[in-house]
Each structure stands twice: as C-alpha cells, then as structure tokens.
Amino acid sequence: MTELKKKPLFNPEGNLDVRLRRMIGGNTTNLNDFNNMKYAWVSDWYRQAMNNFWIPEEINLSQDVKDYPRLLSA
Numbered sequence: 001m002t003e004l005k006k007k008p009l010f011n012p013e014g015n016l017d018v019r020l021r022r023m024i025g026g027n028t029t030n031l032n033d034f035n036n037m038k039y040a041w042v043s044d045w046y047r048q049a050m051n052n053f054w055i056p057e058e059i060n061l062s063q064d065v066k067d068y069p070r071l072l073s074a
Helices: 038-052 061-069
Strands: none
Touching: none
C-alpha cells in the first residue's frame, strides 16, 4: 500500500496555473482563488451560491430593532 505524503498547509512552490490544478495528487498552493477558475460553470455556480446567504453586517436591521418590542407575545 502506498503511504500518503503530508503536504504543507501553504505551499509556495505549488502550481498557480489553473490548468494544472488537481483534486488528488496535484501540487497546489492550497490557496483558493475564486476569481480564476478552471471551469466556467464553477464561476457561475460560486456566484449563485454566494448570493444564497447573507451575513448580519450586510443587512440593515435598524427597523427590525424598532419593531421587535411591538411584537405580540405568545
């Protein structure tokens, strides 16, 4: 059986070329560059996935704060 070799978390000698990226057995940098993707459909999928969630810092909740005390208690 072949023994797995440990790879560093950050690999400055890794391949930056998108065409050379591999899920298994590649020599990656272990940095994710979502602006330069190997397949065009991945870029569209990634952008759609990013639009499917929000974080509190991006949403103005000031009106919700004002409305909260006026909610009916159950």
